[in-house]
Amino acid sequence: MTQTKKISNRVLIVIIGLVCIGLIGCSKIDKENYDKLKVGMGYDEVVQLLGDPAQCESVVGVKSCTWGEPPKTITIRLIADKVVLFQSEGL
Numbered sequence: 001m002t003q004t005k006k007i008s009n010r011v012l013i014v015i016i017g018l019v020c021i022g023l024i025g026c027s028k029i030d031k032e033n034y035d036k037l038k039v040g041m042g043y044d045e046v047v048q049l050l051g052d053p054a055q056c057e058s059v060v061g062v063k064s065c066t067w068g069e070p071p072k073t074i075t076i077r078l079i080a081d082k083v084v085l086f087q088s089e090g091l
Contacts, residue, residue, distance in 0.1 A: 029068035031091045037074075043081040050074065 028050045036049055043063075047053070053065040054073075063078045071090035076083055 027068075027072075029072050029074055029091070031088075034074055034086075034088050034091055037076070037083065037086050039083055039085075041083045043078055043083075046076060046083065 033049055037046070043065075046065075050067045053067050054069060056063055056065040058064075061079060063081070065076050065078070067074045067076075072088075073090065074086065074088045077085040
């Protein structure tokens with residue numbers, strides 16, 4: 001293997017490592033953001049704070065959305081796109 005290829009491989013490994021660390025560190029599903037949630041917040045405000053939900057279900061006018069993946073999740077119930085209840089797991 002030439003010296004240039006060795007350097008290119010090392011640079012690529014460093015870049016991949018930094019991207020992985022950045023993705024782990026950038027999670028919005030944490031205690032700090034959970035503490036910012038308030039009853040009465042609009043759905044758009046929640047999305048701005050936490051990002052898009054992993055899933056949402058709607059039954060008889062009540063929307064239930066979950067952010068994150070187990071073991072770290074935030075679940076929010078909304079009526080008329082306003083937060084009425086929220087809970088977390090694993091934060």
